[in-house]
Amino acid sequence: MAGLVIHLQNILRLVVKELRSIRADPVMLLLVVYAFSFAVYTVATGVKLEARDLTIGIVDEDRSEFSRTLLGAFGPPLFKISKRIAPGEIDSEMDSGRLVFVLEVPPNFQADLQAGRQTSLQLNIDATAMTQAGNGAVYIQQIVAQEIANLQAGRETTTALPINLVVRARFNPNLDSGWFSSVMQVLNNVTLLTIILTGAALIREREQGTVEHLLVMPVTPVEIMLAKMLANTLVILVAAVASLVLVVEGALGVPIAGSLPLFVLGTAIYAFTVAALGILLGTLATTMGQFGLLAIPVFVVTQLLSGATTPMESMPVWLQWTMRTLSPTPHFVAFSQGVLYRGAGLDVVWPEIAKIAAICAAYFAFALARFRKVIFT
Incomplete structure (x- = not known):
C-alpha cells in the first residue's frame, strides 16, 4: 500500500x-x-454541404409557357443566378465557372408533353464541385418534376396522391x-x-x-x-x-x-x-x-x-x-x-x-x- x-x-x-x-x-x-x-x-x-446559391442557365428552344414558368422556378435562396442563354454560350459559361448547371429545353417540349409523346431534357453539370453538383442535380430534378406535374394536372398544384407521406428528420430537423x-x-x-x-x-x-x-x-x-x-x-x-x-x-x-x-x-x-x-x-x-x-x-x-x-x-x-x-x-x-x-x-x-x-x-x-x-x- x-x-x-x-x-x-x-x-x-x-x-x-x-x-x-x-x-x-x-x-x-x-x-x-x-x-x-x-x-x-x-x-x-x-463549410456547408447543402447546395446553396447555385447558378443555372436555361437554353430555351421551346419558347413556351412551360419553359418560362420553369425559368421562374429556379429562384432564391437555392439559386442566386438563373438566366436564359443561347446554345452557343454553354461552353463559355461553364468553362469560365459562371454557371454550374445548364438545362436544355428542346423545341416542342410542352407540346410533346401534352400530347403524351416521349421527350427529354438535358442537364449539363460542372462536377468539379462534387457535393454541390450532386445535391444541386437532385434539387433540379425535383423542381422539373414538380413543374411537369403541374403542367399535366393543368393547375399550380400537385396531383393528389393516394398516401400522405410525412417526413420527419430526427436529431437534425433542419438538415x-x-x-x-x-x-x-x-x-x-x-x-x-x-x-x-x-x-x-x-x-x-x-x-x-x-x-x-x-x-x-x-x-x-x-x-x-x-x-x-x-x-x-x-x-x-x-x-x-x-x-x-x-x-x-x-x-x-x-x-x-x-x-x-x-x-x-x-x-x-x-x-x-x-x-x-x-x-x-x-x-x-x-x-x-x-x-x-x-x-x-x-x-x-x-x-x-x-x-x-x-x-x-x-x-x-x-x-x-x-x-x-x-x-x-x-x-x-x-x-x-x-x-x-x-x-x-x-x-x-x-x-x-x-x-x-x-x-x-x-x-x-x-x-x-x-x-x-x-x-x-
Whole structure:
C-alpha cells in the first residue's frame, strides 16, 4: 500500500511538471485555443454541404409557357443566378465557372408533353464541385418534376396522391450540415492535438536533454509515461468540453442531446488512448520534424476512415474490420454521435467504450515497451 501511494505521489508531481511545461509554451496554448474555438466556428459556418446559391442557365428552344414558368422556378435562396442563354454560350459559361448547371429545353417540349409523346431534357453539370453538383442535380430534378406535374394536372398544384407521406428528420430537423461539422471538428481536434501535445512533450525533452534528469530521479518509466499522458489528456479534455459548451452549443446553437458527463468519460478514455499513440510516435522519431511527418499520415488516415467524414458502411468490409480493430477513432465517433446527437445513455454506448478501452490497453502496452527501450536503455 505504501508503495502504491509513493507511485501516485510521483505521478502527481510529474503531472504538475508537465502542466507547467505546457503553460510555459504560449505557441502550443494558442494552437489549442484556436483549434477548439475559432477553427470549430469557421468550419461549421463556412463549410456547408447543402447546395446553396447555385447558378443555372436555361437554353430555351421551346419558347413556351412551360419553359418560362420553369425559368421562374429556379429562384432564391437555392439559386442566386438563373438566366436564359443561347446554345452557343454553354461552353463559355461553364468553362469560365459562371454557371454550374445548364438545362436544355428542346423545341416542342410542352407540346410533346401534352400530347403524351416521349421527350427529354438535358442537364449539363460542372462536377468539379462534387457535393454541390450532386445535391444541386437532385434539387433540379425535383423542381422539373414538380413543374411537369403541374403542367399535366393543368393547375399550380400537385396531383393528389393516394398516401400522405410525412417526413420527419430526427436529431437534425433542419438538415443543417453545421450541426454535424461543428461536433466532428471538435472530435478531430481531440485526436490531432492529443497526438501532437503528447508526442511533442516527449520529443522536446529529448531534444533539450531534460529527459536525462528524469533518468536519475527515483521514478519509473510507467510513472513518467503516465504523467505525460494524463497531463495532456486533461488539457485536451478541458478544451473539448469548453468548445462544446461555449462554441458548439453557445455560439452555434447546436443542441447537445445527451449527457455531458458521459461524453467526458468516453472522451477521457479515448484521449488517453490517443496519448499512448502520441508517445509511441515520439519514440519512433528523434526530432520534432520527424515526429510531424509521422503524425500527419497517421492522423489523416484515422480521420478519413473513422466514419466522421464518410460513412463506415460505404467502405469495403475488410477495411471496416481493419479500422475497427486497429483504431479507436471509429468507436469514438460512433460513441460521440450516439451521445451528443441522439441522447444515448451508457446502456447503449458501453460497447463502444469497452472497445476503446481494449484498444487503449494494447496501445499503452506497446508504447510502454518502446518507451522503456528508447528512453531507458
